[in-house]
Amino acid sequence: MTAIGILALQGDVREHARAIDEAGARAVPVRRLAEIEAVDGLVIPGGESTTLWRLAMAFELLEPLRKLIAGGLPAFGSCAGMILLADDLTDGVAGQETLGGLDMTVRRNAFGRQVDSFERDVTLDLGGGADPAGPFHAVFIRAPWVERAGPDVSVVGTDSGRIVAVRQGSLLATAFHPELTPDRRVHELFVSMVKGTK
Numbered sequence: 001m002t003a004i005g006i007l008a009l010q011g012d013v014r015e016h017a018r019a020i021d022e023a024g025a026r027a028v029p030v031r032r033l034a035e036i037e038a039v040d041g042l043v044i045p046g047g048e049s050t051t052l053w054r055l056a057m058a059f060e061l062l063e064p065l066r067k068l069i070a071g072g073l074p075a076f077g078s079c080a081g082m083i084l085l086a087d088d089l090t091d092g093v094a095g096q097e098t099l100g101g102l103d104m105t106v107r108r109n110a111f112g113r114q115v116d117s118f119e120r121d122v123t124l125d126l127g128g129g130a131d132p133a134g135p136f137h138a139v140f141i142r143a144p145w146v147e148r149a150g151p152d153v154s155v156v157g158t159d160s161g162r163i164v165a166v167r168q169g170s171l172l173a174t175a176f177h178p179e180l181t182p183d184r185r186v187h188e189l190f191v192s193m194v195k196g197t198k
């Protein structure tokens with residue numbers, strides 16, 4: 001069975017693990033490099049990107065993770081995880097680094113200047129136009145948005161004209177938290193991407 005690692009440094013690891021299990025793969029919390037190398041895909045949970053970055057440095061995972069992602073390891077990041085997967089970051093703390101992989105600029109805490117947290121229905125394009133299954137109820141918590149998306153980045157979802165979900169090859173990122181609601185469409189898409197069927 002397809003094994004998907006949930007990067008267990010910080011953040012809502014348990015919620016993602018449950019969502020991945022329900023989406024048809026086997027979730028494995030991973031922290032060590034050998035554990036990460038053994039899985040077919042990786043989820044970077046929501047949490048706090050500055051903490052994830054610092055812990056990844058402390059565990060000497062920053063460079064190895066960059067290499068694995070650049071080398072084709074499928075990855076899905078929600079919120080803080082989206083920040084980690086961005087090639088460029090705006091409004092990070094001094095010196096804050098990302099893993100990169102997605103050709104985009106993400107603004108950290110972008111919605112936070114207006115309102116910290118909110119829930120909104122987002123129309124997703126999971127490949128082939130607006131999803132006929134209807135809008136996705138999205139939970140945003142001090143969320144980033146995508147300020148620049150490169151030519152190879154597909155927009156998967158927008159809110160109020162802002163890009164909030166993207167895909168590039170085997171990388172997927174959402175500014176919201178699909179792991180916090182029962183709708184499994186986003187995790188199912190990622191599982192299909194890992195299996196190579198989408």
Ligand code: GLN
Binds near residue numbers: 049
């Ligand atoms: N604002 C947080 C950060 O910078 C992300 C918040 C979240 O993941 N819910 O990482």
